[in-house]
Amino acid sequence: MAISYPQILDLKNEGQTFSWKAKDTILYALGVGMGWDPLNDDERAFVYEKDLKPVPSQAGVVAWGANAGNTGINYLMVVDGERKIVFHKPLPTSGEVVASSRIVGAWDKGPGKGAVVMSETELRDKPTGELMLTITGSTFARGDGGFGGPSEGQPEPHKVPDRAPDMSVDIPTRDDQAVIYRLSGDYNPLHIDPAVAKMAGFEKPILHGMCTYGITCRAVLQTYAEFDPARFKSHQARFSAPVYPGETITVDLWKDGDVVSFEARIKARGVTVIKNGKTVLG
Numbered sequence: 001m002a003i004s005y006p007q008i009l010d011l012k013n014e015g016q017t018f019s020w021k022a023k024d025t026i027l028y029a030l031g032v033g034m035g036w037d038p039l040n041d042d043e044r045a046f047v048y049e050k051d052l053k054p055v056p057s058q059a060g061v062v063a064w065g066a067n068a069g070n071t072g073i074n075y076l077m078v079v080d081g082e083r084k085i086v087f088h089k090p091l092p093t094s095g096e097v098v099a100s101s102r103i104v105g106a107w108d109k110g111p112g113k114g115a116v117v118m119s120e121t122e123l124r125d126k127p128t129g130e131l132m133l134t135i136t137g138s139t140f141a142r143g144d145g146g147f148g149g150p151s152e153g154q155p156e157p158h159k160v161p162d163r164a165p166d167m168s169v170d171i172p173t174r175d176d177q178a179v180i181y182r183l184s185g186d187y188n189p190l191h192i193d194p195a196v197a198k199m200a201g202f203e204k205p206i207l208h209g210m211c212t213y214g215i216t217c218r219a220v221l222q223t224y225a226e227f228d229p230a231r232f233k234s235h236q237a238r239f240s241a242p243v244y245p246g247e248t249i250t251v252d253l254w255k256d257g258d259v260v261s262f263e264a265r266i267k268a269r270g271v272t273v274i275k276n277g278k279t280v281l282g
């Protein structure tokens with residue numbers, strides 16, 4: 001199959017339900033490396049059922065698998081491109097939501113380059129019907145360039161300030177980070193199976209983009225949000241290069257009022273892995 005344009009823009013899917021419990025919230029926190037130090041009082045609150053707090057970026061996985069329908073892309077060659085989470089309400093530590101997903105755009109970067117497919121999922125609290133989250137995601141489909149869609153018109157990503165970062169934090173990952181993270185829902189073999197990773201063009205399994213995204217969320221939480229998840233109004237980023245499990249991620253942050261801009265890099269390789277990051281705090 002391949003991308004059919006413009007039919008792909010008609011894809012939508014409503015009514016899928018998803019739920020999560022405190023145990024899922026704790027597992028997610030561990031998956032993004034939170035709470036490994038038992039003596040760290042701030043982080044323990046994210047892995048202990050007593051007065052449990054969620055890492056806000058867990059919002060990106062509570063309905064993992066919600067989708068608008070079959071886009072026709074070659075999933076072996078897919079990498080995660082971008083994500084934006086808008087929090088209409090703070091994420092609870094357990095809940096049940098109803099998803100509405102649709103495709104909002106598809107751009108052709110040319111044969112041999114790839115395609116960008118952007119989707120939007122709204123999650124409503126099942127008991128009350130209230131809108132809880134809007135999640136916009138871009139899939140970069142490296143095997144689907146040349147499908148005949150527009151090359152122009154993709155939304156411009158957020159620009160981080162030109163000045164030197166106001167703060168930088170180093171957050172280590174473990175060699176088994178992806179093995180733990182995948183238990184939160186993204187079982188893509190790219191992140192665990194060396195043979196699949198090779199077929200997809202990588203020397204070894206890479207870390208989930210959304211795990212790195214969670215690590216940038218941790219950086220904002222600890223640096224500018226006093227570990228208070230309710231302060232997150234939105235969190236967005238673009239994945240610019242793969243991360244390998246075991247690497248230390250340096251998150252550079254800029255604060256301008258309630259807007260925190262960020263990028264992430266792997267110092268050891270001199271590579272920027274997250275660009276165009278923006279959190280709005282309230």
Ligand SMILES: CCCCCCC[C@@H](O)CC(=O)SCCNC(=O)CCNC(=O)[C@H](O)C(C)(C)COP(=O)(O)OP(=O)(O)OC[C@H]1O[C@@H](n2cnc3c(N)ncnc32)[C@H](O)[C@@H]1OP(=O)(O)O
Pocket residue numbers: 078079080081082109113114116119136137138139140142151152154186188190206207208209210238239240241242243
């Ligand atoms: C809802 C979604 C669900 C998705 C499910 C995902 C399942 C997961 O299990 C998969 C993963 O987690 S994969 C791991 C995370 N992702 C990555 O590691 C990708 C890292 N990024 C790259 O490799 C390159 O930037 C790459 C390959 C993305 C692009 O590199 P280049 O081809 O060199 O691109 P470049 O020349 O810089 O730009 C070409 C045009 O594409 C746009 N663009 C670039 N990066 C983008 C990105 N990350 N997302 C969206 N658009 C992007 C550029 O703006 C440019 O556009 P234009 O030609 O119009 O200027």
